[in-house]
């Protein structure tokens with residue numbers, strides 16, 4: 001089957017609702033409000049990524065600088081449409097984000113990943129290997145922090161770094 005080109009870009013406000021629908025399709029992430037994805041696509045668009053194929057959104061990454069630690073980029077959600085997974089789209093989105101001028105002074109990446117989210121776990125471990133970074137796992141958010149009804153898994157904290165300088169990313 002012909003592989004069509006995937007385009008990577010910053011999101012725009014109009015992408016908020018399609019992102020919200022994509023997150024629901026993954027059945028692996030916390031579905032935030034559509035308002036949250038519109039807000040991310042407006043105020044935090046410089047550290048968010050859209051992957052699109054023939055004008056259709058097939059991937060999304062949300063991230064932001066940790067306000068108290070400017071050298072750290074917190075990667076919030078990594079999502080790829082179920083029918084488009086295992087094509088390296090998440091890895092290409094992450095590398096596109098880290099190659100942006102606005103991330104040139106990022107030294108560490110942090111993200112929380114539930115034990116069942118093997119795709120994101122594998123992606124982060126592979127990124128650490130690609131960029132020859134250390135990867136430290138620690139307790140992130142215990143399941144007890146979440147409402148019992150949510151039956152939410154714990155979120156393990158991944159901290160990767162130091163990132164290579166821009167020219168080597």
Ligand SMILES: CC(=O)NCC[C@H](N)C(=O)O
Pocket residue numbers: 028029030031075076077078079111112113114120155
């Ligand atoms: C890296 C990533 O996608 N983490 C997910 C964190 C959390 N479960 C969420 O979905 O926002």
